[in-house]
Amino acid sequence: MKRRTFIEKSGYGILGIYLTAHFVSCSNAKKVELNSLLGKSCELIPSGCTRIGEKGLVFYILNDSDFSLMDIDVEQAFVYCKKEKITGFMIQIENKGQAASLLDEISTLYEDYSLNYENEFGKEYEWHDATRRIRLSYNNSNNLPRKIFYSETVLNSDLIF
Amino acid sequence: MNKNNFKEKLYSIYSRMYCSGSIYVNDVPVIEHYGNETIDGGYGREVVINNVLLESGIYKISGKMFPRKGNMTLTEDNTMMLQFYCADKDSWKASRFEFHSKIESPWDGLSENITYPSYEISTEIEIELPYVLDGWQNSADLSKVDKTTLFEEVLDFYKQIHMLLKTGNATKFLELSREKLNLNEQAFYFSEERKNNFMKNMTALFHEGVTVEPFSEKELILEIMGNGRLVRLMKVDKTHPLKVKSTNTDDQNIVEIELNLHKRIAKKGLSII
Numbered sequence: 192m193k194r195r196t197f198i199e200k201s202g203y204g205i206l207g208i209y210l211t212a213h214f215v216s217c218s219n220a221k222k223v224e225l226n227s228l229l230g231k232s233c234e235l236i237p238s239g240c241t242r243i244g245e246k247g248l249v250f251y252i253l254n255d256s257d258f259s260l261m262d263i264d265v266e267q268a269f270v271y272c273k274k275e276k277i278t279g280f281m282i283q284i285e286n287k288g289q290a291a292s293l294l295d296e297i298s299t300l301y302e303d304y305s306l307n308y309e310n311e312f313g314k315e316y317e318w319h320d321a322t323r324r325i326r327l328s329y330n331n332s333n334n335l336p337r338k339i340f341y342s343e344t345v346l347n348s349d350l351i352f
Numbered sequence: 353m354n355k356n357n358f359k360e361k362l363y364s365i366y367s368r369m370y371c372s373g374s375i376y377v378n379d380v381p382v383i384e385h386y387g388n389e390t391i392d393g394g395y396g397r398e399v400v401i402n403n404v405l406l407e408s409g410i411y412k413i414s415g416k417m418f419p420r421k422g423n424m425t426l427t428e429d430n431t432m433m434l435q436f437y438c439a440d441k442d443s444w445k446a447s448r449f450e451f452h453s454k455i456e457s458p459w460d461g462l463s464e465n466i467t468y469p470s471y472e473i474s475t476e477i478e479i480e481l482p483y484v485l486d487g488w489q490n491s492a493d494l495s496k497v498d499k500t501t502l503f504e505e506v507l508d509f510y511k512q513i514h515m516l517l518k519t520g521n522a523t524k525f526l527e528l529s530r531e532k533l534n535l536n537e538q539a540f541y542f543s544e545e546r547k548n549n550f551m552k553n554m555t556a557l558f559h560e561g562v563t564v565e566p567f568s569e570k571e572l573i574l575e576i577m578g579n580g581r582l583v584r585l586m587k588v589d590k591t592h593p594l595k596v597k598s599t600n601t602d603d604q605n606i607v608e609i610e611l612n613l614h615k616r617i618a619k620k621g622l623s624i625i
Contacts, residue, residue: 313523
């Protein structure tokens with residue numbers, strides 16, 4: 192339930208600045224909802240997506256016409272598969288200064304979040320629900336590309352992002 | 353020169369090669385010279401090896417000679433020589449001295465017309481350090497892990513590091529490099545200036561003018577080193593599989609990303625050291 196609330200609040204709140212006309216088409220039945228894919232078969236990944244990797248961990252690049260996630264306007268998503276199961280995905284967003292506000296908002300929705308680390312380049316936060324690990328990190332150094340990274344992975348996966 | 357008076361000892365190997373080759377400290381490579389640069393001419397470079405000397409003791413040094421690129425065998429024209437130096441960090445030039453006799457390949461015309469697929473020279477050096485670093489000394493012994501399983505696990509790790517570089521996730525990459533950074537800080541007695549330089553180099557990896565080369569799963573070899581405690585992937589041409597290219601300069605230099613991985617605990621995941 193909290194997750195649903197997060198999606199709605201963040202979608203219409205802080206992340207609302209990313210809403211575009213494209214939002215209207217997010218109900219397109221052909222789009223897959225990224226966070227509904229975890230743990231499921233890789234066959235659910237839209238056909239025609241670029242696949243990178245031959246064995247072991249492989250990942251697919253989904254373009255914005257293929258997926259939706261929290262109504263965020265993102266150009267690409269990277270979906271990871273291992274042994275024919277979807278084990279995680281990651282998106283990147285241009286950081287226009289909204290990272291701190293976004294984290295504040297998320298922290299009001301999830302009780303058990305934690306700061307994984309803070310280093311010279313940025314920070315990473317993490318929280319869990321019953322089945323997944325969620326991470327949000329961002330670069331905040333002036334000398335680096337300003338990016339926010341959001342990922343969800345199945346619990347206990349070996350994924351490092 | 354009495355190295356016992358040195359406050360912060362730095363040990364180095366000066367290598368000269370007229371061939372392809374690798375220099376190992378115990379079984380950890382510290383110098384590798386392969387590819388187009390070996391086609392002609394010679395190679396000379398001094399490398400400080402403190403980051404693989406985790407504590408005082410006796411270390412085996414091996415120089416492994418291979419034919420130049422394009423050749424099948426070594427001949428009397430191919431040579432290798434290694435010299436061993438110790439210096440005090442704060443007075444490098446003034447204090448640097450040869451603490452161990454040099455070793456070199458035996459060809460002085462004696463083996464003319466004899467060819468070798470490879471050749472190894474070796475010696476043992478005695479090291480005295482003011483520190484003991486955990487490094488990979490107490491890490492899991494990966495030589496006992498099924499090689500197919502380990503290869504796949506290491507390959508998965510490389511793919512993810514490639515993705516971090518590709519997407520510009522500098523924060524994560526720095527955090528994953530923290531163990532290596534800490535080790536280097538202690539082993540090389542990093543000053544604040546050196547730490548800043550390290551961070552600058554790390555930042556440069558993610559500069560707009562740097563592009564990440566594609567990662568290929570083909571022609572990769574799993575190498576287990578450090579008495580089974582370290583592992584990495586190498587291409588069959590003995591280059592590192594992760595590469596970035598600077599597009600800001602005319603020469604478009606390709607830089608290889610060197611990764612050594614270990615497992616602090618057998619059942620946990622790999623990490624960079």
